[in-house]
Amino acid sequence: DGGITQSPKYLFRKEGQNVTLSCEQNLNHDAMYWYRQDPGQGLRLIYYSQIVNDFQKGDIAEGYSVSREKKESFPLTVTSAQKNPTAFYLCASSEWQKSATNEKLFFGSGTQLSVL
Amino acid sequence: SQQGEEDPQALSIQEGENATMNCSYKTSINNLQWYRQNSGRGLVHLILIRSNEREKHSGRLRVTLDTSKKSSSLLITASRAADTASYFCATDALGAGSYQLTFGKGTKLSVIP
Numbered sequence: 501d502g503g504i505t506q507s508p509k510y511l512f513r514k515e516g517q518n519v520t521l522s523c524e525q526n527l528n529h530d531a532m533y534w535y536r537q538d539p540g541q542g543l544r545l546i547y548y549s550q551i552v553n554d555f556q557k558g559d560i561a562e563g564y565s566v567s568r569e570k571k572e573s574f575p576l577t578v579t580s581a582q583k584n585p586t587a588f589y590l591c592a593s594s595e596w597q598k599s600a601t602n603e604k605l606f607f608g609s610g611t612q613l614s615v616l
Numbered sequence: 617s618q619q620g621e622e623d624p625q626a627l628s629i630q631e632g633e634n635a636t637m638n639c640s641y642k643t644s645i646n647n648l649q650w651y652r653q654n655s656g657r658g659l660v661h662l663i664l665i666r667s668n669e670r671e672k673h674s675g676r677l678r679v680t681l682d683t684s685k686k687s688s689s690l691l692i693t694a695s696r697a698a699d700t701a702s703y704f705c706a707t708d709a710l711g712a713g714s715y716q717l718t719f720g721k722g723t724k725l726s727v728i729p
Contacts, residue, residue, distance in 0.1 A: 506658075540721065542720050543659075545717075548716065605706075606661070609658045612656075
């Protein structure tokens with residue numbers, strides 16, 4: 501069953517704690533993304549990766565970190581430096597062609613992060 | 617900053633009616649996409665229209681693109697209660713040099729049975 505799996509579905513963070521959100525895909529996609537969604541808002545790009553061992557900052561990367569050691573996995577760490585982490589986090593993937601424009605994104609079902 | 621802005625922010629219609637949502641954007645684009653999000657879930661891709669296309673259909677969906685006005689519309693015909701969701705437009709800026717989509721804030725559609 502192909503798709504993107506995000507875990508956990510709900511996550512609680514204590515002050516000063518780092519937490520890691522998991523994102524795994526079996527679609528053989530090169531590109532992966534992390535978006536943050538606040539209530540009533542659109543999606544804002546945190547980080548994206550077009551290839552293994554490479555990633556780029558999006559619009560709101562401060563307080564977040566990522567790694568891309570495997571094609572299938574793109575975990576997001578919300579660090580203690582992110583002072584307002586409560587949000588719905590969405591991971592996505594897509595095919596990527598160097599000369600082509602964006603193709604459609606496939607999304608996971610999201611992780612709701614809340615601060616205790 | 618938000619590239620695409622949907623209008624209206626919320627829309628409530630009776631089942632069987634048509635629903636029209638609009639999206640405006642600021643800079644030239646390669647393509648524009650529409651996504652749907654059920655409450656508390658991820659987004660699902662609906663349709664992609666390229667900058668050299670003016671209209672595209674997919675089932676009960678019709679998307680138009682007017683690059684001179686920098687706007688797009690999504691029409692859902694013969695709406696069903698199951699169409700209740702938020703709908704987002706997303707744009708890929710021309711010449712951005714990076715692989716990013718910029719999403720609007722969405723239109724929340726409620727279809728009343």
